[in-house]
Amino acid sequence: GAVVSQHPSWVICKSGTSVKIECRSLDFQATTMFWYRQFPKQSLMLMATSNEGSKATYEQGVEKDKFLINHASLTLSTLTVTSAHPEDSSFYICSARGPGLAGRWETQYFGPGTRLLVL
Amino acid sequence: RKEVEQDPGPFNVPEGATVAFNCTYSNSASQSFFWYRQDCRKEPKLLMSVYSSGNEDGRFTAQLNRASQYISLLIRDSKLSDSATYLCVAYNFNKFYFGSGTKLNVKP
Numbered sequence: 328g329a330v331v332s333q334h335p336s337w338v339i340c341k342s343g344t345s346v347k348i349e350c351r352s353l354d355f356q357a358t359t360m361f362w363y364r365q366f367p368k369q370s371l372m373l374m375a376t377s378n379e380g381s382k383a384t385y386e387q388g389v390e391k392d393k394f395l396i397n398h399a400s401l402t403l404s405t406l407t408v409t410s411a412h413p414e415d416s417s418f419y420i421c422s423a424r425g426p427g428l429a430g431r432w433e434t435q436y437f438g439p440g441t442r443l444l445v446l
Numbered sequence: 447r448k449e450v451e452q453d454p455g456p457f458n459v460p461e462g463a464t465v466a467f468n469c470t471y472s473n474s475a476s477q478s479f480f481w482y483r484q485d486c487r488k489e490p491k492l493l494m495s496v497y498s499s500g501n502e503d504g505r506f507t508a509q510l511n512r513a514s515q516y517i518s519l520l521i522r523d524s525k526l527s528d529s530a531t532y533l534c535v536a537y538n539f540n541k542f543y544f545g546s547g548t549k550l551n552v553k554p
Contacts, residue, residue, distance in 0.1 A: 359540065370546035371490070371533075420489050422542075427478075427495060434480055435542055437489040 329425045330354055333438030341446055346408045348441045350421030356401035357423035361435060362394070365418045377404045411445045418442055447472050450536050452545035460553055463524050467548045469534030470516045476536040476543075479510055481519050484531045484547065493519075493532070524552045 330353040338346050350360055360377040375385045375396055383396035395407040404423075408415055419442075422435040452469045459465050471479070479496040494501065496508040496517050507520040517534055531547040 361542070371544050373541075373544075376541070418487075434478070434492055434495065434537075436492065440489045 329436045331436045331438040339444045348406045350404045352402045352423040355425045359424040360404040361422045363420045413445045449543035450545040456549040458551045466520045471536040476538040478537045480535040482533040
């Protein structure tokens with residue numbers, strides 16, 4: 328249980344295009360999803376918290392007009408990187424808050440990530 | 447000060463060794479704690495939750511010390527497949543705070 332899918336797994340695009348990444352919780356409902364970015368050999372960086380039916384909460388330094396987040400249902404959140412530039416190339420990972428192990432604390436489950444390369 | 451701090455390592459150990467990682471957290475109000483494992487170029491995967499009473503899952507034992515605000519992970523009988531980065535996580539106020547990870551290399 329507690330599976331999160333992410334699509335696409337790889338994107339290569341030209342500078343200036345917009346890229347949409349989907350994150351789905353497959354076997355549970357997730358009122359809260361998270362979007363992270365990870366550069367090579369660096370730790371995960373939380374970009375924003377996505378709450379179903381309301382606006383996302385962005386971390387300091389993350390441009391909300393550049394990284395558009397929509398969480399329209401309990402199983403789907405999308406991240407759109409608008410007018411992507413080479414410096415946006417990174418590993419984007421979503422996660423969803425879901426049932427804990429052995430029925431205890433809720434925790435988060437990660438999607439497999441999307442590698443974005445902007446040329 | 448970071449919410450969660452870990453020794454980045456790397457810890458280089460031979461197969462069969464026992465290895466322990468510690469992690470400290472700064473917010474005493476943190477409600478729950480976890481260890482994740484992340485393989486190179488992959489997403490983090492939940493390894494285990496960490497309870498005050500301590501918990502064990504096969505070769506892995508996790509402990510929480512609220513008084514000293516640290517979490518530990520003990521791996522016994524290390525396998526080559528245990529090589530990964532281990533992330534310590536503290537949860538409070540609807541946010542999960544990740545440590546930067548401890549890298550483990552298990553050598554034959």
